[in-house]
Amino acid sequence: MANPRNPAAPEGDKVDTRLLESLLGYNARRTSLLAIDVFLQHMGEFGLRPVDFSVASLILHNPGITSRQLCDVLGLLPPNLVGLLKDLEQRGLIVRRPHPLDGRALGLYATDEGQTLVRAAEKKVTSLEAQIASRLSADERKTLIRLLKKVYL
Amino acid sequence: MANPRNPAAPEGDKVDTRLLESLLGYNARRTSLLAIDVFLQHMGEFGLRPVDFSVASLILHNPGITSRQLCDVLGLLPPNLVGLLKDLEQRGLIVRRPHPLDGRALGLYATDEGQTLVRAAEKKVTSLEAQIASRLSADERKTLIRLLKKVYL
DNA sequence: TATTGTTATACTCTATAACTATA
């Protein structure tokens, strides 16, 4: 509905956003924020934020991975990973074992409980894709992901 | 190069990220972070963070727009916009004028100086698109933006 | 000397509650 009180200030849905919407970064960010919203709305039962999920999933699929590698892959800084891993460990979802060949490093492994939880979380996340991409056909979704990877990878 | 010291922990480029890379949110976020990096690397001369740029550009193209509308369009919270607008005003890039028909609201307008700066910033940002999307054809870039908008809009 | 992981800390971003002036 139009706003008869305020001809000088355009309605929310009548704001000219064409320049911003012509930019890749703006559109990628808006999509990212939508996906995070959906994640937060539906993943509460697992007690994992998006970053926790990413880390836990990488540990599950890469047994023995180190903090350093997680930081490289996810673009995190080592100090910010310490507390995150400590929490996952205290919840009994992962264990840290001294690396057999590098005394400085610690290999990260999902416990049985961690494997069960993360697999369930992955299943749920995958099901949320349908919701996030509900306005896209299967082909469009595949194309979108392919093009995004082409940009940043 | 492979890491001969550490067979249990995969190299950075050999980490299995297939699950994460199958997710729209993960790929959108990675692309968004890349775009922000490029922005920060090249837009320093304008003294505008990404959010400042978005706000200033919307004011330029929507003279008389209110804080409330900016919040709606950009998904910001009113308290977080106050300081931002104060800074733009103190730099002489925008002015706030009492709204003629709503005593509560303030219309936002770009000054001449603001118009000049924001137009230059927009030109620069547009040129950075070529860099961000350098691995995409013109058609692919158009498709990517179209599909992103289809998801979040 | 360089790297892994850690601590402490600072900075930025985002969110909540409460207030004022006006509608």
Added chain:
DNA sequence: TATAGTTATAGAGTATAACAATA
């Protein structure tokens, strides 16, 4: 009663510097 804008503040996220242990 509801809304626009503001203040103060809390919480979450991200960043830098410095250290111990090991390579």
